[in-house]
Amino acid sequence: MQTVYGVPALNLAERIVTFESDGVRLPGIVTSPTATGPDKLGLLLLSPGLKHRVGPHRLHLKLARFAATRGLHVFRFDFHGTGDAEGELPGREVPDLHERIQNGFFKGDAVNALRAFKEETGVERVIACGLCGGAITALYLADADSMVDGIIGFQLPVKVLDQESDFADQISEEYSDFILMLYLKKLFNPDAWRNFFTGKSEYGLIRKTITRRLGRLFGAGGREGGERSIPEGINRIFLQAYDNVAGRVKMLWIYSEQERARYDFESEFEKCCLAGSERPYTKRIIEGSNHEMAPDDAQEHLFALIDDWLEHEYGTRPGGAE
Amino acid sequence: MEAFDFIPVEGENLFSIIYRPARRLNGAGVIMIHPVCEEKLWVGRASTNLARALCDAGVPVLRFDLRGYGDSDRAHHDMNLSTAAADIRAAAEHFRTSENLTDLHLFGFRFGGTLALRHAADVAAASVAVINPLASGGAYLKKALRSNLTTQMSIFGEVREDRETLLAKMEDSGLLNIDGYHLSREFYTDCSQIDLSKKPVDWRGPGLVLSLVRSEGAAADGDSRRVFEACLASDPASRLTTLPYSPIWSEQKIFATGCPQLFDPIVDWFTNSAPSPGSEVG
Structure with a gap:
């Protein structure tokens, strides 16, 4: 039988756990450790956006079975109104629901899941982990409950896009340059020119990325200064939660190289919001990856980064602690 | 009531949910078979809500994850068409016994529909309903x-x-x-051989093919038409219908929860049109 990333897949000690959250029943899966590890340490996986507890390409299942081999208890569950859970969401417009999630919509479910996790397994310290919406919910959970000792977040969004405004006006200078570079790569691509002349290109985005670049070439320099500033669009609820947990909670932030959220994090959060401050977290970038970390190399890199961080912060080892 | 459980198969586990109505319409039940890869994820919430709609109409439903998918055992690359066949048989046996069913129906979105048709004879299905099934594994x-x-x-x-x-x-x-x-290479090779229009399945109906189309009056998609003609058309009770609805097996700007417009034709098929024993049970 083959394995991927050393994650055994057969007959693991997994059991179904359901719990109540504000009057609705949420289902989840507890994975028990398959090796010795840090005492009473758990990994709580928070679903991305509106997706269920298994995640895109079973990412959460792979993470759960991987963490179990490092000696951790793991719990992953469905937020209300998603997956197999009871409950309904307040609308169906995905951008609106994403915005709600970025502002803490699922925090209550996460708090209740943490309690259920503790009751079911006896964990006393938890690492909250998630992709995108799951990452920001992990931060809100850490702010709400001191049981959260660490956060592993992938593609953490720090800005909330205004759906009524032009996308090109809301992206960072660096991400604007990245998009421009992608267009320049297509200069000798006949298909791209065909799209351009048949009305299929995003002319507004092309024009704005060019004018922003030219503006900086002939105008003002970078924005990094010695004092904190808060750029327009930065999620202030996120910022408050970050300020509350920074220094208390161990944090690992992982981004795909081309991810827009990465540019927001580096260009606006780190350069402006954290100007003159310490950066008490680990940040890693994965090359050649998409939002969901789908390519083989990206998945392999992701698991290696998590493994290193867990070993450094918690002393875990492949196959269990010595 | 929704009961979460694991169903044993060949020493491994299938994650499952049984939706039990408070009062059953008759002795029939429906097994839902999920599509593959990311299409499973996109139709997830609509599948949950369809199961609940059927349950509200008095029909017990079993949803389960094939091995290599969802919360079931195995890594994804260790699943293939043979394990899928064994999983469907195990789920059917478990569901018949646990719910004391007299008739078993199958439902599937996309490749789940293709699997439902391929295995309807194995599990002696009374009927099948499918939404935009795939006629050709190679094209998929x-x-x-x-x-x-x-x-x-x-x-x-x-x-x-x-x-x-x-x-x-x-x-x-x-x-x-x-x-x-x-x-896996094995799955790829076996899936490439599937062509329901040239190599129809053993089972001949009755079945419902619901083709989700872009606009009112649009013809059913080619796959739905080929599947219907090759596998189901010989049974006079079979039907091919269309519904203007977005293709919810891919990413959408509207969260694909499904709604009565989508569910009603399926609920109607399993409660009114498909063969059933007729007597009220439970």
């Missing part, structure tokens, strides 16, 4: 490969490994990455 895999190329375009701004390179790599490593799912 071609589209899946295109998804890999699209991912490369979004990451690198160019295609670094074309279709032939990816297939050569699969020959070498035994694995093909589609949206992060690792398809």
Whole structure:
């Protein structure tokens, strides 16, 4: 039988756990450790956006079975109104629901899941982990409950896009340059020119990325200064939660190289919001990856980064602690 | 009531949910078979809500994850069409026994519909309802490969490994990455052989094919028409119908929860049109 990333897949000690959250029943899966590890340490996986507890390409299942081999208890569950859970969401417009999630919509479910996790397994310290919406919910959970000792977040969004405004006006200078570079790569691509002349290109985005670049070439320099500033669009609820947990909670932030959220994090959060401050977290970038970390190399890199961080912060080892 | 459980199969586990109505319409029940790769994820919430709609109409429903999918055992690359067949048989046996069913019906979105038709005879299904089934495994895999190329375009701004390179790599490593799912060479080869229009299944109906189309009055999609003609048309009770509705097996700007407009034809099929024992049970 083959394995991927050393994650055994057969007959693991997994059991179904359901719990109540504000009057609705949420289902989840507890994975028990398959090796010795840090005492009473758990990994709580928070679903991305509106997706269920298994995640895109079973990412959460792979993470759960991987963490179990490092000696951790793991719990992953469905937020209300998603997956197999009871409950309904307040609308169906995905951008609106994403915005709600970025502002803490699922925090209550996460708090209740943490309690259920503790009751079911006896964990006393938890690492909250998630992709995108799951990452920001992990931060809100850490702010709400001191049981959260660490956060592993992938593609953490720090800005909330205004759906009524032009996308090109809301992206960072660096991400604007990245998009421009992608267009320049297509200069000798006949298909791209065909799209351009048949009305299929995003002319507004092309024009704005060019004018922003030219503006900086002939105008003002970078924005990094010695004092904190808060750029327009930065999620202030996120910022408050970050300020509350920074220094208390161990944090690992992982981004795909081309991810827009990465540019927001580096260009606006780190350069402006954290100007003159310490950066008490680990940040890693994965090359050649998409939002969901789908390519083989990206998945392999992701698991290696998590493994290193867990070993450094918690002393875990492949196959269990010595 | 919704009961979560694991169903044993060949020493491994299938994650399952049984939706039990407070009062059953008759002795029939429906097994829902999920589509494959990321399409399973996109139809997830609509599948939950369809199961609840059927349950509200008095029909018990079993949803389960094939091995290699969802919360079931195995890594994805260790699933193949043989394990899927064994899983469907095990789920059917478990459901018949646990719910004391007299009739078993199958339902599936997309490739789940294709699997439902392929295994309807194995489990002596009374009827099948499918939404946009896939007639050809080979055509589906071609589209899946295109998804890999699209991912490369979004990451690198160019295609670094074309279709032939990816297939050569699969020959070498035994694995093909589609949206992060690792398809095995065995699955790829077996799936490529599926062609319901040229090699129809043993089972002859009755069945409902619901084709979701872009606009009112549009013809059913080609796959739905081919599946209907080859597998179901010989039974006079079979039906091919269309519904203007977005293709919820891909990413949408509206969260694909499903709604009565989508569910009603399926609920109607299993409660009114499909053969049933007629007597009220439970």
